[in-house]
Amino acid sequence: MECSFCPRKCKVNRADKEGFCRVKGLTVARVGIHEWEEPCISGTHGSGTIFFSGCNMRCVFCQNDAISRTNYGREISTETLGKLMLYQQNTGAENINLVSPTQFVGQIAETLEKYKSQIKIPIVYNSNGYESVEQLRRLSGLVDVYLPDLKYADNSLAVEYSSAPHYFEVAAAAIAEMKRQRPKNVFVNGMLRRGVIVRHLVLPGNLANSRRVLDYLASFDRNIYVSLMAQYFPTKDVKAHPLLGKTLTQDEYDEICSYFKQCGLHNGYFQELSSNSESYVPDWSIDRLDKVLSEI
């Protein structure tokens, strides 16, 4: 199969060669409960995350670089992925949260087609937004909640920071398709059962980009739910970068939160600046993953 799971369309045969995303077969890096998503995603019992390895973007500041830049993890079958979803459901997780799923969209669609009828909690598709509309259509009716990023409205930043040409047009089209599939956010007891929340990580020294992102979202749909994230911290790779080497200041974050309201958006989530700490990065221990795999 020549891979065109994402807009890069590398056309490599993933059975024997990696593409830009650096992974071949379906590979997971972590399965666990995550308590620090938006309150309507984490709830009281936590979100049942399944982190996939590799990534189709190369963000210089990536906070999950331990798993996104390599094929770190374990290669599994679609049947095992289905069992992992049921495992998360049995642990009492609020939902099944597929994190960084784009490079495996085909296997995920295949798994959900087989297992969706046994899953009673929402399926969350948690992605960087650099998605193919054609591939997203395969998930129609299978994914309940979309959590895409809209990282950049400025494509020159998307290239410089994430090696992602035409990011804005690609992600805007992906978000439009997600909204087509899940036009209304449906909450039950405060938890999101169906819908879309767009995430935007505010980067230090790049407020003009954040304002353009919010302007676009307000013009697209002023009722859209937006999660403004403050959890940026400089990793070792960007410590020397003149802008990305700094942490976000409270003034910078407050300015973007005010702009959110000024441009007419009114449904959103905000973060404490204290979330910008390496201590919130999940534990990627392979032993932990192997233990889960041995239990399913």
Ligand code: SF4
């Ligand atoms: S999923 Fe990976 S191999 Fe496939 S097109 Fe995207 S970057 Fe290339």
